[in-house]
Amino acid sequence: MEEENVVQIKDLYLNFYTYDGVVKALDGVSFGIKKGEILGLVGETGSGKSVTSLSVLSIFVPPGRLQKGQIDINIKGKKYDILSLNDATMARVRGKYVSMIFQEPRAALNPVYTVGDQISEVYFHHRKAELVDNTIAQLREDLKKASGLRRTIYRADLSLLEKMKNNPKSVSLRLSMKIPLLNRFQNRIKTEARKMIVQMLKSLNIPDPARVIDMYPHELSGGMAQRAVIAMSLACNPMMLIADEPTTSLDVTVQAQILLLIKDLQKKFHTSILYVTHDLGVVAETCDRVVVLYAGNVAEIANVFDLYKKPLHPYTQALLESIPRPGHKFISIRGIVPSLVDPPKGCRFYDRCDYTQEKCLHIEPQLVEVEKDHFVACHLHYGGS
Numbered sequence: 001m002e003e004e005n006v007v008q009i010k011d012l013y014l015n016f017y018t019y020d021g022v023v024k025a026l027d028g029v030s031f032g033i034k035k036g037e038i039l040g041l042v043g044e045t046g047s048g049k050s051v052t053s054l055s056v057l058s059i060f061v062p063p064g065r066l067q068k069g070q071i072d073i074n075i076k077g078k079k080y081d082i083l084s085l086n087d088a089t090m091a092r093v094r095g096k097y098v099s100m101i102f103q104e105p106r107a108a109l110n111p112v113y114t115v116g117d118q119i120s121e122v123y124f125h126h127r128k129a130e131l132v133d134n135t136i137a138q139l140r141e142d143l144k145k146a147s148g149l150r151r152t153i154y155r156a157d158l159s160l161l162e163k164m165k166n167n168p169k170s171v172s173l174r175l176s177m178k179i180p181l182l183n184r185f186q187n188r189i190k191t192e193a194r195k196m197i198v199q200m201l202k203s204l205n206i207p208d209p210a211r212v213i214d215m216y217p218h219e220l221s222g223g224m225a226q227r228a229v230i231a232m233s234l235a236c237n238p239m240m241l242i243a244d245e246p247t248t249s250l251d252v253t254v255q256a257q258i259l260l261l262i263k264d265l266q267k268k269f270h271t272s273i274l275y276v277t278h279d280l281g282v283v284a285e286t287c288d289r290v291v292v293l294y295a296g297n298v299a300e301i302a303n304v305f306d307l308y309k310k311p312l313h314p315y316t317q318a319l320l321e322s323i324p325r326p327g328h329k330f331i332s333i334r335g336i337v338p339s340l341v342d343p344p345k346g347c348r349f350y351d352r353c354d355y356t357q358e359k360c361l362h363i364e365p366q367l368v369e370v371e372k373d374h375f376v377a378c379h380l381h382y383g384g385s
Contacts, residue, residue, distance in 0.1 A: 005032035005074065006240050006272045007056060007098070012069035014051060014060070021341035025051050025064065027296040030367065033240065038266060038273040040287035040304070042280060042319070046337050047293040049276045053242045056274070057098060058082050058090050073097065075239075096126040099233040100242040104249055105225035108232075109217040115228045116213035119200070120193045122235040132165045135185075135192045157185040200231050203268075204261060223254035227261070234265060240272045247282070259286055280323055284308060289373075292316050295337055295348040298367055301375040312376040314353045347379070355380055 010030050016023040026048050033039050041049050051064065060066055071082040075097055085093065102108040110118060123131060139161065143154045160182070163173050176182040194213065201209035204227045217225055226246060233241055243262060247255035263286060266273055275287055283290055283304065290307050292300040292315065300313040311317045318333045335352040344350050347360045360379055367377040 004034050005072075006035050007074070007274075008032040008070075008072040009052070009056070010070040010072070012052070012055060012071070013067035014055065014069075015065055015067055017063045017065060018341075023340045024343055025296050025340060026055070026069075027343070029069075029293070029296070029298055031291045031298060031301055033272050033274055034289075035239075035272055036266075036270050037288040038263070038275055038286055040283040040290040041274060041276045041293065042278060042283055042290060043293035043299075044278065044337055046295075046340075048296045049278075049293055050244055052293070053100070053244050053274060053276050056082065056240075056242060057094055057100060058085065073240075092126070095122055095238065096236045097238055098240045098242065099236070099238040100244065101226075101229055101233050101246045103245045105222065105229045106217055108229050109225060111217050114214050114216055115201075115220070115231075116194060116197055119197045119213075119228070119232050119235055120190070122232055123193045123196060126236045129165070131189050131192050131196075132161060134196075135188045136161050136165065138192065139188060153184075156182070157188060160185045161188070197231070197235075200235060201227075204231055204265075205257075206231075221254075222250050223257060226250065226254075226258055230258075230261070230265070234269065234271075237269050238271060240274065241266075242274045242276070244276045245278070262286070280319060292319070295343060296340060297348055297377065298375075299349070299377055301367070303373060306371070306374055312370065312374065312381055313349075313378050314355050314380070315349045318352070347377075 009032070012026050012029040014026040016025055029048065029052055031039075041052065043049055054061065055066070056071060058071075066083065069083065072079045073082050073093070082090070082093070109115075136158065139154060139158050143151065143158065146154050160173060160176055163170055164185075167173070177186065197213055198209045201212055206212055206224065206227050212220070212224070212228075217228075220228060230246075246262070247258050250258060259282060262273065262275075265271070275283070277283060287304050290300075290302060290304050291298060292307075292313065294315050300307065300311070300316045307316065308320065311320055321331045322333055324330055333352055338344055338348055338351060344361070345364070346362045347353070347365055350356055350360050353360070357379055363379070365377040365379050367375050368382050369375050370381045
């Protein structure tokens, strides 16, 4: 039911305007992400996985342009259409409510800033009020033990922090922030942010987080850099996390560690995860439900156990058959993904399917529920005409 969904994507159409023509990258994509679930988004390269995931953040890379569609996000019981929000509002949504782990951790990290600087930026942008409250609480404890000049300094800091909490746009506060002798209260906030970052890195099983926080991206291993990116993504405990092939550039042993970490964090923070991948082995191990994309269309949606036990769409069946297994002949999917500049009028899998009918060439199959919570877009499974 849509009411249970954290994010609901409805009839998403997105084109890329190139010199070769208009690439119809997404053609009516619709699916929902339930609270607390890990939803796998699978398909071949060019199927529209990354474009779909970026759309949830209202990011459309030129020459991409949204044609129509709706993406509803459920924030504290209220639904908002992400695609209708202005830039300022979306800046508050990104990171705080929906966050993303990108494929390449080193590309996502700024090489000239330390890990701590980059994670603290998330805290200062989205959780500054909480930082100020924590700093005030700590300063009041310190004030009880202080005496003499130190007590006077602490009182001055406390006054400025309370002013920052109650009236952050105060002129006197802004002047105080520019005077070196008075702006020491800002160092207290940075110290509090550092404590929170160290705790976050520790929860990600990063050894010696107090040292890692001062390291630069080039000093980190691939797995450590990906953990730093995950820390940035989880800094605000978002209700939804998009993981865009987060283990692609990592070796097998580190991949297993990151996958286990993502599952553990999902249970700990109760975060919904959209896991984008082309690896069906990872999907079987990690996900609760699966959305299969092909050439910008949703081919099938099902519970992970149902999908592997009884795949209904010929494309899903072919994907599972193409997984290398000991004792089984390797079967690849014949042909190539059709050009999305001039896609087939009917089913986009028509040229590669073993079960084609005449209507498959002319009529686009609609996504329908053929079994409980099992949806498929194929003429074989309903009486479309």
